[in-house]
Amino acid sequence: MSENTQRLVPTPGQTIGPFYGYALPYENGENLVDRSHPGSVRLHGTVYDGHGVPVPDSMLEIWQADENGNVSQETGSLIRDGYTFTGFGRVAVDNEGHYTFTTVNPGPTEAGKAPFICLTVFARGLLNRLFTRIYLPEDTEALANDPLLSGLSEDERATLVAPAKRTARCASTCTCRVTARPCSWPTRGLNDQHRSSHTGKPPGG
Amino acid sequence: MAQITKQYEESGRTETQPRLDYAPYRSSILRHPTKDPRHTDPETIELYAPAFGERDVHKLESDLTIQDGGEPIGERIRITGRILDGDGRPVRNQLVEIWQANAAGRYIHKRDQHPAPIDPNFTGVGRCLTGDDGSYSFVTIKPGPYPWKNHQNAWRPAHVHFSLFGTDFTQRMITQMYFPGDPLFALDPIYQSIVDPKARERLVADYDHNVSEHEWLLGYKWDIVLSGSNRTWTEDDSNV
Ligand SMILES: [Fe+3]
Numbered sequence: 001m002s003e004n005t006q007r008l009v010p011t012p013g014q015t016i017g018p019f020y021g022y023a024l025p026y027e028n029g030e031n032l033v034d035r036s037h038p039g040s041v042r043l044h045g046t047v048y049d050g051h052g053v054p055v056p057d058s059m060l061e062i063w064q065a066d067e068n069g070n071v072s073q074e075t076g077s078l079i080r081d082g083y084t085f086t087g088f089g090r091v092a093v094d095n096e097g098h099y100t101f102t103t104v105n106p107g108p109t110e111a112g113k114a115p116f117i118c119l120t121v122f123a124r125g126l127l128n129r130l131f132t133r134i135y136l137p138e139d140t141e142a143l144a145n146d147p148l149l150s151g152l153s154e155d156e157r158a159t160l161v162a163p164a165k166r167t168a169r170c171a172s173t174c175t176c177r178v179t180a181r182p183c184s185w186p187t188r189g190l191n192d193q194h195r196s197s198h199t200g201k202p203p204g205g
Numbered sequence: 206m207a208q209i210t211k212q213y214e215e216s217g218r219t220e221t222q223p224r225l226d227y228a229p230y231r232s233s234i235l236r237h238p239t240k241d242p243r244h245t246d247p248e249t250i251e252l253y254a255p256a257f258g259e260r261d262v263h264k265l266e267s268d269l270t271i272q273d274g275g276e277p278i279g280e281r282i283r284i285t286g287r288i289l290d291g292d293g294r295p296v297r298n299q300l301v302e303i304w305q306a307n308a309a310g311r312y313i314h315k316r317d318q319h320p321a322p323i324d325p326n327f328t329g330v331g332r333c334l335t336g337d338d339g340s341y342s343f344v345t346i347k348p349g350p351y352p353w354k355n356h357q358n359a360w361r362p363a364h365v366h367f368s369l370f371g372t373d374f375t376q377r378m379i380t381q382m383y384f385p386g387d388p389l390f391a392l393d394p395i396y397q398s399i400v401d402p403k404a405r406e407r408l409v410a411d412y413d414h415n416v417s418e419h420e421w422l423l424g425y426k427w428d429i430v431l432s433g434s435n436r437t438w439t440e441d442d443s444n445v
Contacts, residue, residue: 008291008430011407012222012399014381015230017366019314023304023330024368050235063374065250075258078300088255109249118251118374125232127223127398129379130242148245 013128018057020122021092025059028080030091032062032103039067043134043162044100047093047123054097058123062089062101062134069107069115105136114142114149116160135161206397213400221404229394231355247375252436254374257300257334267333269303269345277327279308279346281422284382284410287339290371291433295339302368303343305329310349310363319351344422350389362389362396369429376431383409384425 016024033040047058064087065071072087080086085104093099106115116133135143143149149157206229213220225237270277284303288296306312306329309321313328324346331343348363364381371377383396387409390396399405407430416424 007293008289009221009404009407010291010432011378011380011429012404013378014223014366014398014408015233015395016379017381017395019306019312019317020304020366021316022312022314022328023366024302050237050239053235055236061377063250063255071250071253073253073256075256076260077255077257078261086255087250106250113248116248116250120374120377122379123236125230125234125236127225127227127230127233127237127395129377130238131375131377148243151243151245 015124015127016059016122016129018124020059021057025090025092026078029078030089030099030101031080032064032087032089032101033085034082035102037104039104040102041105041164042100043103043117044098045162046097047099047121048097049125054093055123055125056093056095056097058093058097058121058126060091060093060099060101060122061120062103062117063087063120064103064106064117065109065115067104067107069109071109108139108142112142112145114139114146133160137161137163206394209400210397220399220401223398224400227394227398229355230398233398247373247435251374252434254299254370254372254376256298257370258298259334262300262332262334267331267341267343269327269329269331269343272328272330273326275326277307277324277346279324279327279349281344282347282425283342283344283416283418283422284365284425284427285340285342285416286410286427286429288335288341288369288371288429288431289339290376290431294434295337296335296369296371296376296431297337297339299335299370299372300368301333301335301341303331303345303365305345305348305365306351306363308346308349310351312351317351321349321351347384347423350387355394360389360392362387362393367429369431371431371434373434373436376434378431380429381408382427385409385412 047055049055066085072085074084074086076084077086077088089101089103091099091101106117108115114135116135119132119134121130227233270281290296307324307327311317311319311321311323327346333341335341348365350360350363353359353361362383364383366381368379396405410425410427413424413426416426
């Protein structure tokens with residue numbers, strides 16, 4: 001963010017603080033589609049601090065294309081009608097740092113591109129928001145060609161791809177996506193010095 | 206904090222955002238990234254932001270003094286300004302959300318245990334959509350400072366939390382607006398985490414007598430600049 005290329009200097013961010021809970025989360029914020037939607041997936045995970053302790057006061061937002069890769073510009077994210085896909089979701093983690101979104105797998109916005117979900121992380125103690133991406137594992141060729149992923153080490157890449165698994169808890173059509181470390185852009189997130197202790201062991205699956 | 210300020214002054218660099226790792230704010234110690242962020246060119250989805258409209262936000266939600274029937278206690282104020290992107294273009298029809306403590310420094314939040322009175326007529330939550338010129342406006346009550354547990358006798362300067370969307374999802378941000386002349390600025394690690402004095406002053410509203418209304422309220426003006434957008438703009442957009 002060089003000041004030379006911008007005429008105006010951006011206003012600084014600040015932490016969301018501890019008391020957003022009654023102001024920002026809203027009913028059905030985490031449900032981009034209904035659970036009964038034939039393509040619904042559960043996207044879930046846990047937010048950890050640098051000691052691997054779950055963070056109970058974090059808020060997450062996702063923004064994504066629909067199943068066909070179209071970017072929605074429909075209003076109605078705050079007051080959902082149950083039919084319109086707006087592409088935006090917001091959820092506060094629970095007391096154990098866990099979150100769940102109900103959504104669909106995004107399609108590629110351009111042919112051959114790896115589809116991903118944009119994730120923004122806010123937390124008490126985090127002085128500015130962090131952006132990251134959650135990639136889907138299925139299209140391995142697209143993943144291999146992705147400009148962001150291909151610049152990362154194997155370990156780092158793994159932190160951005162959400163494994164899919166079918167679970168008995170969901171309807172047969174439902175896939176659960178688990179993001180073990182939503183906060184590492186690879187590493188652009190909360191302190192992740194303890195990442196190794198979580199690798200391959202997604203919590204809350 | 207004084208030591209960090211001194212190091213910053215000697216560094217000769219210009220910072221415009223808060224430090225993420227700012228030890229005087231104790232909660233940041235385990236909650237900051239330990240590796241450098243990887244920058245990447247935004248892709249299609251990141252060049253758009255969710256759309257919000259009348260369906261999402263009722264006009265009355267921008268007046269925090271009329272939400273619960275009775276009159277809240279405190280100084281009635283208006284906070285208004287414009288939201289622009291880094292190229293000076295207005296951010297139109299976008300969602301602005303605010304939340305704040307009441308005049309006594311107390312939030313309607315179950316974890317706020319500050320022994321100050323709750324105002325039954327004030328929730329401290331408001332929303333609005335920006336106009337075609339990027340403007341927003343809220344009528345509210347001036348929030349009080351409140352204590353917190355960061356260190357002995359720690360008090361937050363009075364502030365209003367702001368949540369903002371731009372035209373690109375990468376412009377999404379949350380920040381805090383402060384009031385001019387607050388004696389707690391120098392003592393507050395959250396404010397001071399923006400180590401550059403000019404940068405942190407961008408979070409302080411101006412008192413604006415033209416916004417004040419005769420025998421009714423006091424006016425504050427605060428403009429917000431989001432980061433530059435990467436979207437290609439049409440001729441039409443840039444003429445505003
Ligand atoms: Fe606050």
